[in-house]
Amino acid sequence: MVNRVKEVLGIEKPVIQGAMAFTSLSPLVSAVSNAGGLGVLGLGYMPKDASIAEINQTKKLTEKPFAVNAIMQEGIVEQADEVLTATKPPVVYADAMRLNGALCQKYFPRWHKLGMKIIVKASYLADAVTAEKAGADLVVVKGWEGGGHVSFESTMALVPQVVAAVNIPVVAAGGIVDGHSSAAAFALGAEGIEMGTAFLVADELPINDKAKQAIIAAGDMATAEVSYANDAPFRMIANNLSDQIKDLEATHLKAEAAQKEAGLDAKTIKMGMYQGDTQNGAIMVGQDLSLIKETKSVKQIIADVLQDTKNVLHSLENVEL
């Protein structure tokens, strides 16, 4: 059976490395694309010139398809459009906490005309439907388990609902890290997987080794969801910082807490990921941590998860029902 994710994106393996703001930059992205998956630059709120430089650097490191994230929010997407028009990467990865249909209708035809494929990252069924209507080529559906900003429904609940509602290929994300979770994604109707947390321990990702070791050491129940005050909650390894944010939100009115939290993610990700301050900085991760046991090359991460997926899918043929 033809895999539409590989076909649409022109990649060899149905594996996407999710956009990770301040983290998935040219070294990781090019390694994923060179290994046959789709690397996604997480440019987040990076200034225009730095974004263009990062895309050009990625082009130097890989000739394979890669994607660039564009935050679909008024006031932010305009700069992303300028960056995309100047650089024309093979794929755009449009993300937003809530998708604005009008913005998609405005920009997707432009980006298609420039030769780019369009992935939409959806955390809600309605967003996936909006994405298809606006002409997206593929939708990544991310459940509550995943790293980064948290949505509200689990991968298990969300993926089959989206598969039933749209015709474009669906890629599942959130809590996928091994053969079992990946096989489950395909069983739910997804045609590919997206992983974020699993790639945080990749040899090619130049974050502080203390952050990688904190991920490897973490067990189950090790994450906290914080920053609900500004309606963009994110999941991180529970530590002093997550306790402080929870305390702030419990003792302040929402608007006051939101004001104090503005810009906190950018500052604390730097402390956690790059300076290795695992107690006072943020290490954004998904709930699948305890299955991550060692650092590996990107190529090995992808090869292992796909081989294990095949093994699990074959073993299911023997399940007695």
Ligand SMILES: Cc1cc2nc3c(=O)[nH]c(=O)nc-3n(C[C@H](O)[C@H](O)[C@H](O)COP(=O)(O)O)c2cc1C
């Ligand atoms: C450190 C980190 C930063 C992230 N930043 C973004 C982002 O900027 N945009 C986005 O769409 N998703 C972001 N995500 C979500 C990932 O793209 C991906 O969907 C998610 O990690 C998948 O779940 P998993 O971590 O369980 O594999 C981030 C995830 C992590 C771990």
